[in-house]
Amino acid sequence: MSSLAHSSSSSSVSSEPLPDAPQPAPAAVVQQVNIRSHVPVLLDFPSANYGQWRVLFESVLGKFGLDDFVRSAPPIAQRTAEWRQIDHIVVNWIYTTINKTVFDIVYRPRVSAFTLWGDVEGLFLNNELHRAIYLEAELRSIVQDDATIDEYCSTLKRLADKLRDIGQPVSEPSQVLNLLRGLNPKYRHIKPVITSKRSPHTFLSARSFLALEELQMQHDDKMETGKELLASHDRQTPTAPLSTSMSHK
Template sequence: MAFSPVHSDTSSSSGDEPAPPAPTFLLQTVNVGSYIPVLLDMDESNYGQWRCSFDSILGKFGLESHVHAPPPLDERDAELRMIDHCVVNWLHNTIATNVFNIIYKPQASAFMVRSDIEGVFRDNELQRAVYFEVEFRSLQQGDISMTQYTSRLKQLADSLRDVGQPVFESS
């Protein structure tokens, strides 16, 4: 039995058009946790890592359009709704409870869920930058190991980069 992709219009061979999304039956069997090594958590400052991993899996399966813009209502057929539900499920399964409790809305589309997640981590960037900068500049090794200390410095530097305040090597 042969299965065809959701959008079978692959007449362009120029390579300029994105690949069609993976078939719905395949998406429903994906263990998203095996592709996304981090659980998005308010306390872990790992939005950049999570987003990189999540964008990668969306690209792998040709599903970027589900989170970048809501599909027009006339295109919301049953198969597209199933794909959207798969992406919403992936989003929900890759975030910690503290993030889920903030963004949860019944019947939200993948676009809405992803937008809400981004809003949580991108809002108040200036305030968050000040907080991260103070912690970065005042962090002391104390009783923690060198590995833990440098890992925390790296997390804080990544958090600062994520809010538009990168730390330069000289710092």
């Protein structure tokens, strides 16, 4: 395996030095962090929210320069008192943002952040192919029915994210085609418009296009309902009879 660091004789692609990794924030700063304010998601099995939890947690690690604490474990001789304190804090962060069921499975006494992070990752990514089969089948069976465009698209996106998290990403064109497949029949006139676009729609742009169409259809329905009510009112309002009485002298 070739090294990521190249010598001057072999560095023909770029001579610019790689940016230095951010330095970890001091332990005095890190220990003041309220992790639940940064990671409001509580990791559990029923919610299948590992992807969301990981994105939020990694964002906090990056913000404070602590990525290396879950990526590798330095030799024992290099573990300073400051390093050990921060490592304990990250371990506490992980335990604080998982539910009791997950905690009971991954708990170990005196575990490092690196080891605990790997245990959590392995717990949720085991049997990836088996899970992918069921998630893929569920994704392809979703139909809109009476859901709004936002509700329908959110369900599809959530399943696609789960597949991505276990190493089985759904391509952008496949997401768009699957979105169109399950649409309510009232949107059948929109499908050719989306598929014939010279620059292919992304999932998000197709969702936005459909959301605008949904708003237009809702507006048209209200206008039509208003006309029907007005017409019904006109039919039910009696016409005042013309007076035929004449005054006689």
